[in-house]
Amino acid sequence: MNRYGKHDDETLEELESVESVEEIDAPCEITSASTIPEDLYKNLVSSYSIVPIPISILDASLSFLYKNKPFADLLRSFHATNKTSLLGAIGRFLDSATARDLYQSLKSPKRGYCWSGQIRLKAKDSSSVLAKVTIMPIKPDESAPRAWVACFDDVTAERNGFLHGLFTSLLEASKLKDNDTGRHIERVNLYTERLAKELYNRGEWPEVDIDFVENIGFLAAMHDVGKIGTPDDILNKKGPLDEFEWNIMKEHTINGAFILSSYPNPMAKQIAQSHHEWWNGTGYPYNLVGEMIPLPARIVALADVYDALRMKRSYKMPFDHARASLLIVADGGTHFDPALIGVFKSIGRDFDEIFRERYDQA
Structure with a gap:
């Protein structure tokens, strides 16, 4: 059970049934990386902090453990800095079919617990961004991944x-x-x-x-x-x-x-x-x-x-x-x-x- 009173599976399963994913979000900020070994977490943060593309580390319920500066800047552009989970940040940009596909992929051993697709991020006061999004488990050999990495590659231009x-x-x-x-x-x-x-x-x-x-x-x-x-x-x-x-x-x-x-x-x-x-x-x-x-x-x-x-x-x-x-x-x-x-x-x-x-x- 995660800190929101739900099993991690329950949070993902909400993706299958909701009409609008933007309603899903965690109520408070994640600050610990207890789901990842400390040495691995530190190495990942050290590496991602110098990467120019937006990258975040997520726990098993897709709540943010870490966001590098490009990722934080991207969220700021689309008024999502106060969102504590990936789904809370990008849910309004997902249609129901994409949300279901994301859920099924992250639960599927045959798909490597990975999801890849394109999402258009949009706000009235800024140019939209077409992002190629990849979500993959940090330890792909786990039968039930406890953490993911999400990468957003801007392919708009x-x-x-x-x-x-x-x-x-x-x-x-x-x-x-x-x-x-x-x-x-x-x-x-x-x-x-x-x-x-x-x-x-x-x-x-x-x-x-x-x-x-x-x-x-x-x-x-x-x-x-x-x-x-x-x-x-x-x-x-x-x-x-x-x-x-x-x-x-x-x-x-x-x-x-x-x-x-x-x-x-x-x-x-x-x-x-x-x-x-x-x-x-x-x-x-x-x-x-x-x-x-x-x-x-x-x-x-x-x-x-x-x-x-x-x-x-x-x-x-x-x-x-x-x-x-x-x-x-x-x-x-x-x-x-x-x-x-x-x-x-x-x-x-x-x-x-x-x-x-x-x-x-x-």
Whole structure:
């Protein structure tokens, strides 16, 4: 029986039945390493104290015996410094299937009483961390391990770099078909990120956290990637499109959603599919109304139209910031989310600055 009035097996078995693992935590701090021989414990602490990756030592109930500085810093980033057990610290990031798999692994001799998997650690005010987590017994020859080591290897940059490289290549391929828009994509990214930052600062949109701001600042560029499937004669036609051609052109939203459906963040698909929807339900492809339109798509819609108004096109002269802003504001409640219009009005000068710094040379 451990110091919380439970057998160590009971603490692990809670993993099998709970819907949310964050409710499991020990009520007080563990300060002794009585479950590990003293010499072994001292050697482990001496070694782990100089290791740059987050590592902790756990007792049989997965309560902390030791945390090296990187591990303590990681917990601090996600507001878990007061948690006394590993499950208390990371439970909110585990779904029920992962929790059950963790339990079964740590109880299984065939799996070496080990568990390995990926966990995304997330907090509203910091970038999420994708960690490859390994939990293994300190003495693997024991039939019932009395202590574990937990290692958290941050693979966020590696994974994001791979995804960004892959989808940037796709974006470049799409620009080969439709590259008459100059630095439009770059500007739309920046408008979108600026607007999202303001939403985050105001704290009125629960879904807008640091991850949201960082992701939309990259994924906004993908809004027209579906045009890679639009016939060249329609995409590059100089005059107005007839009804048949226009219906084909509108399919770029559905094509884009299909192309980006494999992207792990659903924001990518939402933007590609819904950035031409209108707040009043008259947009395309699905005539979504109001908040049925995903927030990322509503943000990109405003940024995309603002830049189109500022640009010189074959069918129009460029508008200055004052006129473009007037048209954007006038469409609040019809084309655009009225709440976003209020935010746009407060930061409109930043949009103008972005355009002036990155306008297309004639």
